[in-house]
Amino acid sequence: MKLNFENINKITISKDLLLDCGVKLNKFDVAFETYGKLDKNKKNAILIFHALSGDQFVTGLNKVTGKEGWWNLVVGENKPIDTKKYFVICANVIGGCMGSTGPKEICKETGKPYGLGFPVITIKDMVKAQAYLLDHLGIDKTLAVLGGSMGGMQALQFCSLYPNKTFTAVPIACAASHSAQNIAFNELARQAIMADPEWDAGNYISTGKIPRKGLAIARMAGHISYLSEKGLQNKFGRKLQEDKELQFSFDADFQVESYLKYQGYSFVDRFDANSYLYITRAMDYFDLYKANNGNLSLAFENTKIKFCIISFSTDWLYPTSESKKIVIALNSIGAEVSFVNIITNNGHDSFLVNEPKFLDTLKGFLESNYEDFKNEN
Amino acid sequence: MKLNFENINKITISKDLLLDCGVKLNKFDVAFETYGKLDKNKKNAILIFHALSGDQFVTGLNKVTGKEGWWNLVVGENKPIDTKKYFVICANVIGGCMGSTGPKEICKETGKPYGLGFPVITIKDMVKAQAYLLDHLGIDKTLAVLGGSMGGMQALQFCSLYPNKTFTAVPIACAASHSAQNIAFNELARQAIMADPEWDAGNYISTGKIPRKGLAIARMAGHISYLSEKGLQNKFGRKLQEDKELQFSFDADFQVESYLKYQGYSFVDRFDANSYLYITRAMDYFDLYKANNGNLSLAFENTKIKFCIISFSTDWLYPTSESKKIVIALNSIGAEVSFVNIITNNGHDSFLVNEPKFLDTLKGFLESNYEDFKNEN
Numbered sequence: 008m009k010l011n012f013e014n015i016n017k018i019t020i021s022k023d024l025l026l027d028c029g030v031k032l033n034k035f036d037v038a039f040e041t042y043g044k045l046d047k048n049k050k051n052a053i054l055i056f057h058a059l060s061g062d063q064f065v066t067g068l069n070k071v072t073g074k075e076g077w078w079n080l081v082v083g084e085n086k087p088i089d090t091k092k093y094f095v096i097c098a099n100v101i102g103g104c105m106g107s108t109g110p111k112e113i114c115k116e117t118g119k120p121y122g123l124g125f126p127v128i129t130i131k132d133m134v135k136a137q138a139y140l141l142d143h144l145g146i147d148k149t150l151a152v153l154g155g156s157m158g159g160m161q162a163l164q165f166c167s168l169y170p171n172k173t174f175t176a177v178p179i180a181c182a183a184s185h186s187a188q189n190i191a192f193n194e195l196a197r198q199a200i201m202a203d204p205e206w207d208a209g210n211y212i213s214t215g216k217i218p219r220k221g222l223a224i225a226r227m228a229g230h231i232s233y234l235s236e237k238g239l240q241n242k243f244g245r246k247l248q249e250d251k252e253l254q255f256s257f258d259a260d261f262q263v264e265s266y267l268k269y270q271g272y273s274f275v276d277r278f279d280a281n282s283y284l285y286i287t288r289a290m291d292y293f294d295l296y297k298a299n300n301g302n303l304s305l306a307f308e309n310t311k312i313k314f315c316i317i318s319f320s321t322d323w324l325y326p327t328s329e330s331k332k333i334v335i336a337l338n339s340i341g342a343e344v345s346f347v348n349i350i351t352n353n354g355h356d357s358f359l360v361n362e363p364k365f366l367d368t369l370k371g372f373l374e375s376n377y378e379d380f381k382n383e384n
Numbered sequence: 385m386k387l388n389f390e391n392i393n394k395i396t397i398s399k400d401l402l403l404d405c406g407v408k409l410n411k412f413d414v415a416f417e418t419y420g421k422l423d424k425n426k427k428n429a430i431l432i433f434h435a436l437s438g439d440q441f442v443t444g445l446n447k448v449t450g451k452e453g454w455w456n457l458v459v460g461e462n463k464p465i466d467t468k469k470y471f472v473i474c475a476n477v478i479g480g481c482m483g484s485t486g487p488k489e490i491c492k493e494t495g496k497p498y499g500l501g502f503p504v505i506t507i508k509d510m511v512k513a514q515a516y517l518l519d520h521l522g523i524d525k526t527l528a529v530l531g532g533s534m535g536g537m538q539a540l541q542f543c544s545l546y547p548n549k550t551f552t553a554v555p556i557a558c559a560a561s562h563s564a565q566n567i568a569f570n571e572l573a574r575q576a577i578m579a580d581p582e583w584d585a586g587n588y589i590s591t592g593k594i595p596r597k598g599l600a601i602a603r604m605a606g607h608i609s610y611l612s613e614k615g616l617q618n619k620f621g622r623k624l625q626e627d628k629e630l631q632f633s634f635d636a637d638f639q640v641e642s643y644l645k646y647q648g649y650s651f652v653d654r655f656d657a658n659s660y661l662y663i664t665r666a667m668d669y670f671d672l673y674k675a676n677n678g679n680l681s682l683a684f685e686n687t688k689i690k691f692c693i694i695s696f697s698t699d700w701l702y703p704t705s706e707s708k709k710i711v712i713a714l715n716s717i718g719a720e721v722s723f724v725n726i727i728t729n730n731g732h733d734s735f736l737v738n739e740p741k742f743l744d745t746l747k748g749f750l751e752s753n754y755e756d757f758k759n760e761n
Binding site for chain 2: 027028029123126127184185186187188190191192194195197198199201202203204220221223224227228230231234236239240242243244245253255256257259260261263264267268271284288291292294297323326
């Protein structure tokens with residue numbers, strides 16, 4: 008796959024961004040895409056946050072990879088997030104590898120790629136960068152902020168940080184902090200990347216190498232966690248490749264093996280290994296409980312934002328129980344919150360596939376709130 | 385860790401072993417340990433099958449590593465499997481790396497380590513090798529065959545293959561075939577090993593190298609699957625190393641990270657990477673359903689063996705539902721079977737830790753059947 012970074016939209020923010028780690032970024036790039044048109048009253052903006060392996064190319068063609076956008080099913084004309092109606096914004100997170108400032112980009116001070124010289128960032132840092140983007144676009148208040156997985160974490164963090172900057176929020180398939188098992192999966196992924204000699208302490212871009220194998224294995228670990236046991240069983244079971252007999256070798260015999268390998272090695276073509284380290288670290292550090300002395304309600308004190316929390320019954324990465332904790336925290340302070348747990352076999356990946364009830368929920372929630380937001384004074 | 389292979393007990397079996405892959409092993413070694421004494425009537429023998437990373441050193445000191453045996457908690461004088469009463473046998477599986485014929489051993493024909501020249505083996509092959517060991521020891525019928533995880537699969541396979549060679553069987557925390565998710569985890573592990581350049585297409589022993597990193601990552605993936613989400617959360621949660629603050633680096637911040645790394649890298653000192661490939665492959669190939677045209681009952685037709693199937697409520701690697709399928713298959717042919725699902729947070733690893741109800745079940749089942757077996761004509 009040949010990547011084409013030339014047509015990326017990006018802005019350079021000339022303000023300081025004080026990161027949680029204490030480092031100050033002055034001047035940083037935010038790469039983003041918009042879909043649809045901002046209406047006169049600026050009441051139809053929706054900010055979508057992408058997940059770990061996502062990017063700003065939500066729908067249509069990804070200008071860099073030439074492939075389909077990651078949420079084509081959900082965002083577009085006449086789709087649940089209808090771009091004939093809404094103005095959709097999505098930015099590459101800082102630390103990412105699709106044009107926003109991150110470890111792959113050239114450090115203006117050294118003239119070399121940052122590599123591990125890039126500061127460790129947090130979900131809060133990502134969200135702050137995107138708030139600057141909203142300022143740049145002249146949007147004081149969005150109709151909705153939303154996202155799945157790490158996108159949901161950003162939505163929660165955004166609402167906590169900017170209670171007046173959005174009318175609604177839809178955190179999907181996420182949690183208010185990473186569990187030990189979440190951290191373990193991410194650490195496995197990071198260890199796999201860092202074990203690859205081609206990684207070269209993060210300097211591979213300078214040496215012209217790519218830690219292909221390490222990153223592929225990291226991605227395979229991720230994919231295992233994105234699907235439910237039942238979903239994997241339904242999709243692959245013990246089916247053999249091309250219905251052959253067992254080969255008594257270490258090549259892929261089972262379809263699930265070739266699926267995993269394909270997912271792993273195709274990912275390498277489009278994603279940066281150091282970005283994978285930085286973004287997983289940000290997810291692991293995310294802890295809205297600790298940030299509020301153990302009381303999640305304090306994260307949303309006095310909020311007027313209307314929440315729709317969505318979970319999926321077979322998501323074992325961010326189980327329904329984690330969404331319920333968020334709902335309880337919001338309920339306890341009288342916040343307006345609806346909660347939907349979608350019954351499905353598709354596991355964590357449910358928000359990326361055709362789940363009619365999920366799509367209907369999203370569509371209905373946005374539509375009814377769009378009317379309310381337009382009438383708000 | 386310095387390994388000492390000099391004091392290993394092993395026998396060379398001078399019979400042919402026709403493997404499932406079609407290769408014939410003639411002359412092969414089985415390394416084994418015994419504990420306790422075989423009584424005059426030979427009614428007190430218990431054959432224990434070890435799991436993926438286990439070996440023949442069930443209790444006392446492991447003669448090779450100098451560490452404690454892996455089931456010290458369960459096997460020994462006055463323990464649930466009481467070696468004052470029972471004669472306990474445990475053999476290293478073929479394909480293993482503790483003295484039985486496997487990829488690490490010298491091929492008698494080439495004079496070099498087998499490496500990937502070793503034939504791909506199956507659970508059935510492992511079990512057949514151990515039946516030869518019973519012949520060698522002069523034991524026609526054991527009181528029990530038992531084991532957890534891959535040990536449980538061997539117990540099931542043994543009962544199917546040799547309905548008259550054991551009085552009872554206790555398959556623990558296992559399944560009659562590997563699910564897509566099971567295969568996926570094992571494939572991830574194999575890919576991690578084979579991605580390590582030191583693995584060198586399996587020839588690392590000849591080159592004096594060890595694929596440390598690849599094997600460590602494989603083991604980390606395993607460990608994630610052995611613990612329940614709740615168990616991990618109770619044990620580690622988001623606890624930081626030495627209660628320090630977040631370090632904003634890629635070193636281990638969280639205790640769960642250092643736990644995983646420790647488990648991964650300490651494993652490398654005692655285990656052979658190629659053996660890990662062979663044994664996981666054998667597990668993935670295991671399918672007692674397919675071997676019986678989809679009807680698991682046929683695997684045990686007319687069996688007189690008394691079964692005790694044990695599962696653990698939070699085991700997501702081999703969930704209780706898999707054990708229930710075995711119970712149903714046995715029930716449907718009127719076999720004598722008891723089933724216990726132990727409620728615990730300890731996940732798959734429950735059979736290796738102090739689970740009083742599990743230990744009591746095991747002890748009680750063996751004791752009552754010992755009396756019956758002694759009185760059997």
